[in-house]
Amino acid sequence: MNMKKFAGTRSYVMLCIAVFGLGTQAFGQASKTKANTIIYKNPAAPVESRVKDLLKRMTLEEKAGQICTLLGWEMYEKNGDSVGISETFKSVMDKRHIGSFWATLRADPWTKKTLVTGLSPKQAAIATNAMQRYMMENTRLGIPLLLAEECPHGHMAIGTTVFSTSIGQASTWDPALIQEMAGAIAKEARVQGAHIGYGPVLDLVREPRWSRLEETYGEDPYLISQMGISMVKGFQGNNLRSGSNVVSTLKHFTAYGSPEGGHNGGIALTGVRDLYSSYLPPFQAAIKAGAQSIMASYNSIDGVPCSANSFLLKDVLVKQWGFRGFSVSDLGGIPGVRSTHRVAATMEEAAAMAINAGLDADLGGEAYGDALIKAVNNKKVAMATLDSAVAHVLRLKFNMGLFENPYVDPAAAEKAVGTETTKALSRRVAAASIVLMKNEQELLPLKKTIKNLAVIGPNADNIYNQLGDYTAPQPDEKIVTVLEGIKAKVSPDTKVTYVKGCAIRDTAHANISEAVAAAEQADAVVIVLGGSSARDFGTTFQSTGAAEVKASEVAVSDMESGEGYDRVSLDLMGLQNQLLQRIAATGKPVVLVLIEGRPLNINWAAQNVPAIINAWYPGQEGGHAVADVLFGDYNPAGRLPISIPKSVGQLPVYYNYKHASRHDYVEMDAKPLYSFGHGLSYAKFDYQDLKTNVQASGNNLKVSISFKLKNTSKVAGDEVAQLYIRDDAGTVVTAVKQLKKFQRIHLAPGEEQQVTFELLPDDLRLLNIDMKWVVEPGTFSVMVGASSEDIRLNGSFEVKQEVVCKY
Known part of the structure; x- marks a missing residue:
């Protein structure tokens, strides 16, 4: 031989x-x-040493590849039950040395992945293992992949649990419950091979015409912060090597949720002080909680695109807040510096602007490929700048232990995703999110023994209208609609008659007369109206994944919300108002259930319908949750995280506006229809005995605010006690009131509890005329109550000397 x-x-x-x-x-x-x-392959070596060693071994092309995140759903091939890597994957790796993929497991009309062509949890784990095995065994350096997935209200993949969308999550006012939910989402993603969960969305919304409101936590920076902290802690846990946790990518940095005219990705009109006071605090809180990644938003602020804004990405994020994770563009965000914002003439220039501004990674990979390589070769980007961006990505891979353990267990994925436990959790979140808006003469709860009940409306029995945007295809039997929830709840002797009545948008096809006839024969009516973010496989999409809005369609879809579906009004679309008015005219007791992604105009309903509940998009168990509330098995305690206007002419109508001359209009007053924090209960609660106590010594300050809360009714229930503060005389203009603390408290009939909130300097600070964070001497008004308008107790306290705060 x-x-x-x-x-x-x-x-x-x-x-x-x-x-x-x-x-x-x-x-x-x-x-x-x-x-x-080889230092980078030595698990005992310090992470920083491993990063430096690997960087020294990488070519320019390999470095550029590491900071490109490509679309992942074309990287696998499925033939029957067999799953493996695609030729596209091999070609991409051979030519571009890619370090990350996004949405590999995503399934929806945009990706063209269905229940048939997409991957089950077990198949997903096999696919991601195959991708990682190729990287470890067939590439020069054996660098594992980072796989990012959409996870705002469940991992956007086949077989996973679908929870309430974020606006519903915020309506729970229950951070502990949301942290539990986030932990469940993270586990379902991680066991399939994902490492990064895109979420939470921390955009503060003052423009409800904007299409993505459903993805947010509303209009208040403190409530958004608390929800964001919960999501980060739930996603990341205490150990990113646990096999059950994912890195949290915060979206969208920043001021993305209040665009001019409601246009998605539009210009943000805000000054620096308001930026620091309103839009940035949720991101700062989430980073303080440990968030390892953040996404730059599409919009510009004062003429500078956020994807190339060194003030945000370097000065604020790194220097002021000490961020040590990695930043990433939104999909196509860096090319948008050239094509949308027109501040770069070429892709090379756009890539240089973004990376020099501190944007580490390119989602989509169009800019940080050949254009970035060219920019480095032409000395427009220093190698040290590129190395810094690559290091941020590599550091995370080492910290997650991916070089030693890049694989997952397909058998475990099959067992851990979509369990009875997560199904029950989805129901709990949905029930906690439901807001009882109105309950005249205590129409609710209904009796389960009711003889004849009519269930009417376009959202009463439509699974996808109930789930919101960023949702994967679902088998019909998995989703419980409101109609199904009601049928499962009432007595076997109850006759439930369902008539759709009309669609969300379509005006050409309706059976309103049939719906009226059903209502006339019923003892009560549950009518389910609202909106829809349900995409279908006939929808066309922009390159970013946002839906294309068609001015005229032969077959009109229900979709009027969700990314890309900005509105010019907030009116109920189609024939919904006509249907509601015809049903109400029967004289039967009517309960309006709203399934929607944004606050819609319900002025007529507020005046003429005795009971109204808002369920937002309540997820897969939403029908059971709504029925639990309708029939009294769950006492609602959801609270609005955003104000509901009477007219778009009032916008913006957020509760914590700055001191100014606000007055009524010719046509109507300036107040919203329902204010931030509003929500009713089947129980009654009494607030008494407000006390304040100030402890101050030098730069140390603590204010304790206490009161007694009592359930004065005969039913148990939750009350969401809310504390608002006003700085009575600041050196700069401040808010008329600002939420500072809240607590969701369960009380048995007759039970009383002492509630204490503690305020520290960061809760009372303002950004003064010199752009310094301080607590100024003077008096502060205290307002405690059940909503921003339903204030039950008033008081005040005084701070006698200035306290200097840090960023």
Whole structure:
């Protein structure tokens, strides 16, 4: 045998094992020892040493590849039950050395992945393992992939649990419950091979015409912050190597949720002080809680695109807040510096602007490929700048232990995703999110023994209208609609008659007369109206994934909300108002259930319908949750995280506006229809005995605010006690009131509890005329109550000397 033929190869080593009897254990130890001499492959070496060592070994092209995140759903092939990597994946790796993929497991009309062509949880784990195995065994340096997935209200993949959308999550006012939910989402994503969960969305919304309101936590920076902290902690846990946690990517940095005219990605009109006071605090709170990643938004602020804004990405994020994770563009955000914002003439220039401004990674990979390589070669980007961005990505891979353990267990994925436990959790979140807006003469709860109930409306029995945007395809039997929830709740002797009545938008096809006839025969009516973010496979999409709005469609879809579906009005669309008015005219008791992604105009309903509940998009168990509330098995305690206007002419109508001359209009007053924090209960609560106590010493300040809360009714229930503060005389203009603390409290009938809130300097600070954070001397008004308008207790306290705060 020609031994030279095998020299220097693994085959030669294996031959030696066979011929000379060298034990495989010894060979394995020898290989391990050799690997450990390479610093980046040595798990015992410090992470920073491993990062530096690997960077020294990488070519310019390999570095550029590491900070590109490509679309992932074309990277696998599925043939029957067999799943493996695609030729597209091999080609991309050979040419571009990509370090990350996004939405590999995503399924929806945009990706063209259905329940048939997409992946089950087990198949997903097999697919991601195949991708990682290729990286570890077939690439020069063996760098594992980072796989990012959409996770705002569940991992957007087949078989996972679908929870309430974020606006519903915020309506729970229950951070502990949301943290539990986030932990469940993270586990379902991680066991399938994902490492990053896109979320939470921390955009503060003052423009409800904007299409993505459903993805947010509303209009208040403190409530958004608390929800964001919960999501980050739930996603990331205490150990990113646990196999159950994912990195949280915060979206969208920043001021994205209040665009001019409601246009998605539009210009943000805000000054620096308002930016710091309103839009940035949720991001700062989430980063303080440990968030490892953040996404730049599409919009510009004062003429500077956020994707190339060094003030945000360097000064604020890194220097002021000490952020150590990595930043990433939104999909196509860096090319948008050229094509949308027109501040770069070429893709090379756009790539240079973004990375020099501190944007580490390119989602989509169009800018940080050849254009970035060209910019480095042309000295427009320093190698040290590129190395810094690459290091941020590599550091996360090392910290997650991916070089040692890049694989997941397909059998475990099959068992851990979409369990009865997460199904029950989805129902709990949905029930906690439901807001009882109105309950005249205590129409609710209904009796389960009601003889004849009419269930009417376009959202009463439509699974996708109930789930919101960023939702994967679902089998019909998995989703419980309101109609199904009601049927499962009432007595077997109850006759439930369902008539759709009309669609959300379509005006050409309706059966309103049939719906009226059903209502006339019923003892009560539940009418389910609202909106829809349900995409279908006929929808066309922009390159970013946002839906294309068609001015005229032959077959009109229900979709009037969700990314890309900005509105010019907030009116109920189609024939919904006509249907509601015809049903109300029957004189039967009517309960309006709203399934929607944004606050819609319900002025007529507020005046003429006795009971109204808002369920937003309540997720897969939404029908059960709504029925639990309708029939009294769950006492609602959801509270509005955003004000509901009477007219778009009032906008913006958020509760915590700055001191100014606000007055009524010719046509109507300036107040919203329902204010931030509003929500009713089947129980009654009494607030008494407000006390304040100030403890101050030098730069230390603590204010304790206490009161007694009592359930004065005969039913148990939750009350959301809310504390608002006003700085009575600041050196700059401040809010008329600002939420500072809240607590969701369960009380049995007759039970009383002492509630205490503590305020620290950061809760009372303002950004003064010199752009310094301070608590100024003076008096502060205290307002405690059940909503921003339903204030039950008033008081005040005084701060006698200035307290200097940090960023």
